[in-house]
Amino acid sequence: MEQTGFSAMERDLAELIVKTLKLKIDPASIEPQAPLFGEGLGLDSIDALELSLAISQRYGYQLKSSDPDIKTIFSSLRALAHAVETHRTK
């Protein structure tokens, strides 16, 4: 099921988000540019923590919120995918 507008990393991360956070939604239904937290999927800070562990295990990238652009990292699936792409070590 090829979704136009999804990069490979965005698709992988969408699946990781749905699986890690037990969201029971179709990963392809996550809007790449919509906010992940607050309004968007309505995730909370525990989800952010849970997701950060999954990302660290899979990609070897440890998220930090003292990064000045943490709001950008979590602002959307697209921004998160970009950050993981840039910092991944595996």
Next chain:
Amino acid sequence: MREVPLLGPYQQDDLLAWGQGVSRTAAQFLSNVYSLADRLPDRPTVLNLAASRYEFLVGFAAAMIRRQVTLLPHSRVPHVLREMVRDYPDSYVYTDHETPSGMSELVPVLSRQSSASECCPPDIPVIPLDQVVAIAFTSGTTGKPVPNRKTWAALISVAQATGARLGIKDREQITVVATVPHQHMFGLEASVMLPIVHGLAMHEGRPLFPADVASVLMEVPGRWLLVTTPIHLRACVAEGVSVPKRGLILSATAPLALEVARRAEQQFQSEVREIFGFAEAGSVAERRTVAGDWWRPLDGVRVEQEGTACVVRASYLPVPVSVPDRLSVSPNGEFIVHGRKADEVHVAGYRVSLGELNSKLLQVEGVQDGVFVMPDEQSGLVTRLMAFVVAPGKRSEEILRALRAHIDPAFLPRPLVCVPKLPRNETGKLPRETIEEMVRWWREEKGRE
């Protein structure tokens, strides 16, 4: 009535708060408090939403000087906040960031203006011990939050007793770092009151990810005291965070697993202490998790069995407070916690009544029947609630979207499972065994997918 100063044993130039490269001394703090207190509207209650722990404290202290009461909502969901200002229409909002939409139409919203020069060191204000300084709300079974009034005496006494139990000395070179919000009762007691009563420093922020926690602990001046929860500690342990500088960990809001405590003690080279408490009574007892199951009440606190229930007594509690968990109390007053009472569940440090969640679920358009369930087994950092819902023609996403406006994200069901009907018994009830069967059925179904 006796009065107690707002600040403990600080010298003027002692560090009171630290964060993002900015240090604030006790003298600067007092000057900030006085200039804010002059500007506060003449209103009896304040909703203090400041994200910075320092800004929160300035607002809290200024309100106390003006004899105003700070409201501590049980959730930060915009809907809950708006409802709170409707219940307390004479409030104002104090914040250091964006205000949730729809608030400024209801009540005045105000922020602190950075005051330029401070002159001579101001006197430390004194607060009467019987003054109600905060109201901590808990979620009620009917859906209406229940107010718990906190006097200055209650906050001061708990902070003194906690510090004594942890062996903290006045003006010790310690910075308190917290992953919990200061608007939470435990956060207020351990990350705001504990430092100001003992003359310690506090970190202004709220590190979330394990890597943040580690770097903040290394950066802060002096030793550290990490005020946190089992969830954040589990994440630190899972990430293998290590901190080569000794401190002390204080965890609360849910019982900590022995294995997590053991590993955290190794990785942080520090003791892990736990606090048992709840909004109505505040912090009640302490233990070192690796040393055993028994909780030791804080000095001045007594926990007693009364029939099948247990109550907490202390000089600062106007009436004995009943404990929301089931306990066994030994003759010397120490106790073991067996778990929550039937209808109440804890998720991510917040207590909620399943009955309340069920009633919110049943208000969603198109929902004919539904039940929230707390599964027994745990996966991930925190056990989330599930829900089984009967809503023909509706998809679970639609129901979730509707629920999001009314309940805290922590309690959103993961997953929300749509079913044709609920196996209610002839009295219309869903016994615990039936619910467990449904969870097992759903897991098997999922396994087949």
